[in-house]
Amino acid sequence: MSAVPPERPVNAERAARPDRGDSVPSAREARARYRRILRFAGWNLAVTWWYELVLPRFGLTRVAERTRARRMQRFARRFHVLAVDLGGLMIKVGQFMSSRLDVLPPEITKELEGLQDEVPAVPFDLIRRLAEAELGMPLARAFAWVDETPVAAASLGQAHRARLAPADAADTGLEAVVLKVQRPGIDAIVEVDLAALRKVGGWLSHVRLVYSRVDAPALVEEFALTSLEEIDYLHEAASSVRFAAEFEGDARVGVPEVVWERSTRRVLTLEDVTAIKITDAVALAAAGIDPADVAPVFAAVMFDQLFTNGFFHADPHPGNIFVTPLPDAPEGSPAWKLTFIDFGMMGEVGVNTRSGLRKMLIAAASRDGKGLVDAARELGVLLQSAETTELERALTQLFARFGGMGFAELREVDPREFREFGEQFGHVVRSLPFQLPENFLLIIRAMSLTSGVCSALDPGFNLWNSVEPYAQQLIREERGNLAQDLGKQALENLGLIWRLPKQIESLITRVDEGSVAVRTPDLERRVAGLERTARRGISAVLFAALLVAGAVLRADDAVFGTVLMAVSVLPLLHALFAGSRGR
Structure with a gap:
């Protein structure tokens, strides 16, 4: 049985406060929720449009720039209030925005980063009622004990510690488990929220500043698919089994077992693998584990998922990863492992996308500006027609000055250098047709969270130290496949040469018959x-x-x-x- 830290106390006032997701909303409540989300989005889009597009056309760019930070803070605070009040997918949207340190200003990400911790718990009577209806029996019969105080309350469900009944414990070999139960009525709330988000995505699809960079409706559909999978606990259970199979025999990774006999679409029972939260430096030190040793292992495991396996944990925030000490580990083996939980949000990287990501990683590790641009084209981040000479020059200079620096070193750089670089090449980046391809939402989230966790483990952590050896491994693999690729290309060329005479004969016949037309309209x-x-x-x-x-x-x-x-x-x-x- 794994070590269990002291239980996190749940705010009594929040636990007693009824949550809006505790029951199925009425038609009137659903309409009010839908309209409230649209009003919020419509107002903020109008304000942003006015300041960022209209005022600059009248020569008032400085007004927009001077008020931007204050407007961003005001937006984040208002969204924070909206998300906590409504719950449901609004919390998930806020979580996503808080992780986008790469594109969103700190005024927004800082305000929203603690959003998950503010989700009020559902009263246990409602949880019991739903769980018993799903399992078809009283909880007292299904489990020997269930803790009524949740160990975690999230936007779509909450978790309670429990012990299996003796017969089930004997069959499974498990005793301590975690009972995860959906928030009652969450299906209906997710349906309303997705309808509102689809509407907002439709609005954004008509804004050139947005549609030139991203297909907003497609992005919403990707988010919708992920959200619907998250509220299907059988899908989550299957994902955890697949994830465990990907790392079978890998001593670095642990995954909780599923108790299938006590799991349904809305109730999930898992082995209790609670251990040390990955970013809990004090607990890690007390267990004799150096956080600086954990960071590169975590980065390597995430790289394996994204660039090799193609099946990855898309929500690797600190609450979903434990460091589990292994006191009985053989000498020479790791004395701890990374245990992943919560497989509701998983992503898949297709073969073509994985190839592009691998090339991008190799280019970044090699400080190859042109290679990075070519990889971005292959991924669809840059349109094929984009003129990228200036971008390649900018990336070359960027690598020459800042390449290889860790976050701690970058913080020591004079901010004026970043500002001068931005002034020199900002117009290049803004003018290029960058866009966010489909199925990229989860990849960006996983990469962003990986970087954040590594920096929290070790402020001096240099991601390049993990990227470069991994990229060298990928280069060796790419070279190993080169002969096979050349052989395949040679066969394709032979096939083309074999078909060419027949194609030429067919074209000549069509010209003779007059069926090939060339037009030059006015x-x-x-x-x-x-x-x-x-x-x-x-x-x-x-x-x-x-x-x-x-x-x-x-x-x-x-x-x-x-x-x-x-x-x-x-x-x-x-x-x-x-x-x-x-x-």
Whole structure:
């Protein structure tokens, strides 16, 4: 039986407070929830659009820049309140934003990083009722003991320690288990939240600043798929079994066993593997484990999942990873292992994507700017048509100055250097058609959390020290496959040469028959007319959007609403009179 740390106390006031996800919401409550999410999103999109797109067009860029940090903080605080109040998927959205240190400002990530800890617990009577309905028997019969105080309360479910009944313990060889139960009514809440998020994704798909970088509806669908899988505990159980199989025989990794006889779609019973939280430096030191030794092992295990196995834990935050001491380990073997839990959010990396990721890792380790750009193209992060000469030069200089530095070293660099680099090459990055490919949401999350955990374990941890040897291993593997790839390419070329005479004969026959047509239409006149019509149409749509937005927002903010309605006159005039000279 694994060591169990003192139980985390649950705030009595929160435990007693009824949660909005405790029961199936009524139709009226569902509509109110849906509208509240859309109002929040609509208002913040309107404010962002005004400051980031409209004001710069009138030469007021400095106003937008001066107020940006304050606006970001205000947005994060308001979303924090919304997420805690509504729960459900809003918590998951906030968690995702808090992990995006790479693209979101610290004003947002800092405010949202503790969001998961603020989820109120569901009263145990409701948990008992749902668990007994799922298992088809009283809890007292299914388990010898269940702790009514949850060990963890999350946005979609909560966990309680328990002991199996003697007969089940004898069959499974387990005694201490964790009983994970969905929050009652969460299915209906997830359905409402996804409907609202799909609506917001549709709005974003019409904003050029967004759709030129990411397919927002596809991103929402990826998030929806992950969320629906998370509330299917049988899917989570199957994922844990698959994950364990991937690391079978690997002494670095441990996975809890599933008690299938006491598991359903909404109830999951697992071996209790509670040990030392991976970022608990005090407990690690007390067990004789140096946190600095844990960081590179954790990074290597995550690299194996992403670049070799292709099946990875997409939520590797500190609460989901334990360091389990192994006092009886043979001499020369590790005295501890990493134990992963919570396999509700898993990701898969396709063969092509994995190949691109491997090339990107090798390029980064080799400080190869051109190779990094080529890998980004292969992954779909950069469009194939992008002109990248300046980007390659920027990456080469970036590697020359900052390549190989750890986070601690980067913090010592004069901020003016980063600012000068940003001023020199910022326009290059902004002008390129970067985009977020589908199925990348979980990869980015896993990488971001891996970096954060390693830095928490060892502030002086240098990720390059783990990347470079791993990249060297990948290079050896790539060379091993080179002969096979060349042979395959040679066969494809022979096939092409064999088919070429027949294709040429077919083309000549079609030319003789007159079935190959070459047309040169008068495009210039048509394109000019279409451009004028399109510009006027956009102005008309913009006028209507401003007018309606102003009328709607005026009830809550008279000044901002009036400004929007007044500004709507400008696109109206353009729609009415622009292009008249062209006619």
